[in-house]
Amino acid sequence: xxxxxxxxxxxxxxxxxxxxxxxxxxxxxxxxDNAIAQQVSVQIVGTIAGSTVVVQGTLDNVTYxxxxxxNGTAMSYTAIGVIxxxxxxxxxxxVAVTGGTASGLTVNVFVPQQTR
Numbered sequence: 001x002x003x004x005x006x007x008x009x010x011x012x013x014x015x016x017x018x019x020x021x022x023x024x025x026x027x028x029x030x031x032x033d034n035a036i037a038q039q040v041s042v043q044i045v046g047t048i049a050g051s052t053v054v055v056q057g058t059l060d061n062v063t064y065x066x067x068x069x070x071n072g073t074a075m076s077y078t079a080i081g082v083i084x085x086x087x088x089x090x091x092x093x094x095v096a097v098t099g100g101t102a103s104g105l106t107v108n109v110f111v112p113q114q115t116r
Contacts, residue, residue, distance in 0.1 A: 003027045005109075014112035021095060022103040023051050029061070029092035032111050040086045040093075043108040044077055050100030053077045053107070055086070057093045064094060080105075 003025050009016040019027045032040055044053050055075035056064040067075045069084040086093070095107050 026096040046105035051102035
C-alpha cells in the first residue's frame with residue numbers, strides 16, 4: 001500500500017512530515033525541492049520486527065534508489081530510533097518497508113527551510 005505524509009510540525013527552521021508504514025508499504029513521494037539535502041533528517045520509531053526500512057530518492061521523479069547518508073552509508077535500517085542526514089541532493093524521497101512483520105512504524109522527516 002502507499003502511505004501518505006502528514007505535516008506534523010511547522011517551525012521557522014523547517015517542517016516535520018510523518019507517515020505510518022508497515023511491511024510491504026511504500027510512502028508517497030515527499031518533495032524536498034526547497035530543502036538543503038544534507039540537512040534533511042529521518043527518524044524511525046516503532047517495532048521493526050525483522051523488517052528493513054529503506055530511504056529512497058529520485059532526481060527524475062521516476063526511478064527511485066536507496067539514498068546514502070552524508071557519510072556515504074546506504075540508508076537501509078533494521079533498527080528503530082535512527083536519525084540520519086541525507087547526503088546528495090534529490091528531488092523527492094520515499095520510504096519502503098520489506099521483509100519481516102513490521103506494522104505501525106512511524107517515519108518522521110525534518111525538511112529545513114532553504115536560505116538563499
